Amino acid sequence: MLRIYDTRARQVQEVPGGRVVRMYTCGPTVYRYAHVGNLRSYLLSDLIRRVLERRRARVEVCQNITDVGHLVDDAEIGEDKVAAQARAEGRSSMEIARFYEDAFRRDTAALNLRPPDHTPRATETIDLMIELIVKLMEKGHAYAVPDGSVFFAAETFPGYGEISGNRLDALQPGHRVEGVDPRKRFHADWALWKHSHRELVWETPWGGTGFPGWHIECSAMSLEFLGDHIDLHTGGIDLRFPHHEDERAQSDSAAGKEVVRHWVHGEHLLFDGRKMAKSTGNVVLLSDVAEAGLDPLAVRLAFLEHRYRQQMNLTWDTLRAADRTLRRWRARVAEWAESPSAPLHTESVRQAEAAFEDDLDTPAALRVLRELEKADAVSPGAKFETFLQLDHLLGLDLSTEIGKVRSLPPGGAELLAARERAREGRDWAAADRLREELAELGVHVADTPEGQVWR
Numbered sequence: 001m002l003r004i005y006d007t008r009a010r011q012v013q014e015v016p017g018g019r020v021v022r023m024y025t026c027g028p029t030v031y032r033y034a035h036v037g038n039l040r041s042y043l044l045s046d047l048i049r050r051v052l053e054r055r056r057a058r059v060e061v062c063q064n065i066t067d068v069g070h071l072v073d074d075a076e077i078g079e080d081k082v083a084a085q086a087r088a089e090g091r092s093s094m095e096i097a098r099f100y101e102d103a104f105r106r107d108t109a110a111l112n113l114r115p116p117d118h119t120p121r122a123t124e125t126i127d128l129m130i131e132l133i134v135k136l137m138e139k140g141h142a143y144a145v146p147d148g149s150v151f152f153a154a155e156t157f158p159g160y161g162e163i164s165g166n167r168l169d170a171l172q173p174g175h176r177v178e179g180v181d182p183r184k185r186f187h188a189d190w191a192l193w194k195h196s197h198r199e200l201v202w203e204t205p206w207g208g209t210g211f212p213g214w215h216i217e218c219s220a221m222s223l224e225f226l227g228d229h230i231d232l233h234t235g236g237i238d239l240r241f242p243h244h245e246d247e248r249a250q251s252d253s254a255a256g257k258e259v260v261r262h263w264v265h266g267e268h269l270l271f272d273g274r275k276m277a278k279s280t281g282n283v284v285l286l287s288d289v290a291e292a293g294l295d296p297l298a299v300r301l302a303f304l305e306h307r308y309r310q311q312m313n314l315t316w317d318t319l320r321a322a323d324r325t326l327r328r329w330r331a332r333v334a335e336w337a338e339s340p341s342a343p344l345h346t347e348s349v350r351q352a353e354a355a356f357e358d359d360l361d362t363p364a365a366l367r368v369l370r371e372l373e374k375a376d377a378v379s380p381g382a383k384f385e386t387f388l389q390l391d392h393l394l395g396l397d398l399s400t401e402i403g404k405v406r407s408l409p410p411g412g413a414e415l416l417a418a419r420e421r422a423r424e425g426r427d428w429a430a431a432d433r434l435r436e437e438l439a440e441l442g443v444h445v446a447d448t449p450e451g452q453v454w455r
Ligand code: AMP
Pocket: 026, 027, 028, 029, 036, 037, 038, 039, 040, 041, 235, 236, 237, 238, 239, 266, 267, 268, 269, 270, 275, 276, 277
């Protein structure tokens, strides 16, 4: 059974398989390319899904597309990230949103993140948000102000702060992007709807035009597509507050019950020791990784080397190392595929699955693979079956080299030539060292009477 850390309960809890499991993942704000830090957060829900599916759960996933309403930090009220980018590029909000949504789909596919069952766009589900806001107003949880904006009354939700530990009485005025807003009854209230006359606005039943706040979008889309019993809700650690705190207050107040069973958060990715963020310019995109000649799935493998709840520091060196391991494993799998078939090495499968189920202990699962790779007592056929079986969880495309006419990886030809020269010069130490370097690249050299051969 999967055990996963529940942020609200502050402990590891069990998520049983063998049934329908509903999971909501806060999706991207489509105003820029996702950086690999963002992608690490989406990998979290992909891994949860793969582990549960192995336990015969049917996992239904909803991941929204935020194409309106996510405010720019420190901006005056009314400017959201998509609109601001559209203004900067001289294009419409919809052009910007669709462009980056397409890019996001390509990046997530390249990382083998399985597509969610539902990917609603905020702009196409505004009626759901308006309905939800009306319901919250009727129940006394929300109030409209004269200009047509609507706020959630934070004090009407007693459980506020349980996810993040930010209690209402301790929150300082001005902790929100909107700052201290004279229209609010209480400083911790937040906007469900923002009155506006700008480009992308909708009519409301309570009067005037405007657009939704980011938090109400996730409440409306999750309740609509998954219902009022959601097993897991995931996101990056920074979404704990205020986004998830506000979402929980809205959804639970509307449904009259606790909607989300487990809140799960992934820690941030650092790059060269600093948090990866667009605001500081410390960003690596998946396209940068491909341009550097590395396989995008090297990023996935590098992520798997750390647990999702650890901050992780990525560097180009770790990415190159992950790329070498990935290529070597694929070459080995192709090589083992040529050997007589044999049943799985069940003990390795058991250990790796147990590691995944133990709050996604992916580094431990990778250790199992590394040991199996070296294990002399296990036949190549068994290694082949086991690696492929575990690839359902890992998602590393380990079978891609099977049956291919192999071509040398970059740098391989030079190393082979250098080794040929070393052998001619009877420098056996250098020849051995070069053989090891080639093995690192997944190129296996054997010496025959006709000279060295590789495969
Ligand atoms: P955004 O598109 O900015 O809403 O962010 C998308 C997701 O990426 C959210 O779940 C964030 O919590 C997450 N995120 C943002 N920065 C990082 C980072 N450096 N490392 C990991 N996740 C991040």
